[in-house]
Amino acid sequence: MTDTVPAPTAAEKEGTPARRKKKTQARQAQAPKGAPSPARKVNPVLERLFELYPKMFGARFLPLKLGVFEDLLAQHPDEFKREDLKVALGLHARSTRYLEAVASGKQRHDLNAVPVEPVAPEHVHHAILEVFRRRQARSAEDLRPQLRARLMEAIEASGLSREDYMLVVRSNDETANAVLDEAFAELGARNAKREALRRAFEASGRSVAEFAEMYGMDPAEVKRTLAAARARPETPDPA
Template sequence: MTEPEITSEPALAATAAPAASGAPAPKGRRRQQGRPQPQAAGRAPARAPSPVLERLFELYPKMFGARFLPLKLGVYQELLALHGEEFKKEDLKLAMGQHARSTRYLESVAAGEKRHDLQGEPVEDVSPEHVQQAIFEVYRRRKARSKEDPRAWLLARLEHAIDQSGLDREAWDARVGTTDDFSVAALDEAFAVVREKVARREALRRAFEASGLGVDEFASMYGMDPDVVKFALSRAAARPA
């Protein structure tokens, strides 16, 4: 029977099974002894750290350490090929699912970070559909634990994702296929903001080209930061005509 491919995509519907009890802690990382600390009211008990994830932290601290980054596609198969004698397939699958469903991991996807290899080097962009999926999932989690609606965060993340993709609304919808009313309304608002940004950048590009000046001189004439001008010009050039 062929093993199903496990990637680092946000698996938002499923829930990872807890690690097997009694598993030995990796060398050099002792489990805390003594009575468990009382949980704050209204909070679920914290999930025990996965021994597999603790070992992955030791092997690849840039990817499983303090900062989470999106993993490249096919990383499960690569880990099996590299450490098949150390990790059982099912244990590794559960650990990777737990990692990819964590809020910290989803936040890195929602922020538009690139996919990285096990050495922490960026290798490719996350697809727009997976970025959007992560954005809405993190929004739901934030809203569930906060008295304030994090809608401003949601719109800012959507605007950034749309802007970085270079896609117009028709192309975005063709790839992502959003249908629920809330998501469609949020995308409508985000796309309106992005269209305004694109129009301002295009106007700046035309003014810059017509001026015949260098970036520093042009920025000084309009009282702008040269770095802001450079960024706007680069984004205007990258945007399809």
């Protein structure tokens, strides 16, 4: 016995993805070129925060100090409702621009834009991953090399050993963990080369300029490499 499928009704045809796509394309063709897209509505509490603190909620975002929610409630008890402020700060903290500020490793700031404390390494790490996920979703290019480079910078800036860093940032995301392992491996290899150059330089008894000329290297690059090797004498285990 063969199942028979009834012909679609007019309403069903109208609702098919192909038909909806054609209607959308037709509307776009009719719209005047250069017409602005509908403006996205801004949260009114965020608008008010921008008016009060343009250095923190304006054109440039900075990481907020921990406890800023309580600071705002204390300073403006009649200005904001608790739940409305919580929603607004959540929107702000989840925005890509804010995550980029956290990922940059800049310090946390108070409402007067004064730096007060460093961002924890795990917060920097997870912000880097989230920004990467959002960019990768919009790009056909493989952005893993860029992610790996950002993670290497974050690892070095944290000052933590491999064991301690892994302890605070490890997650159940296998892809993220794999890129982190790649970052540690590349960082270990790079630091090993730096250390080898430092030892060769110190054993040579030559000046930076003489050493660079002897090996056909740029003196400025040799100087930077030596400074990096001396700043971090212990090389992370690439294994």
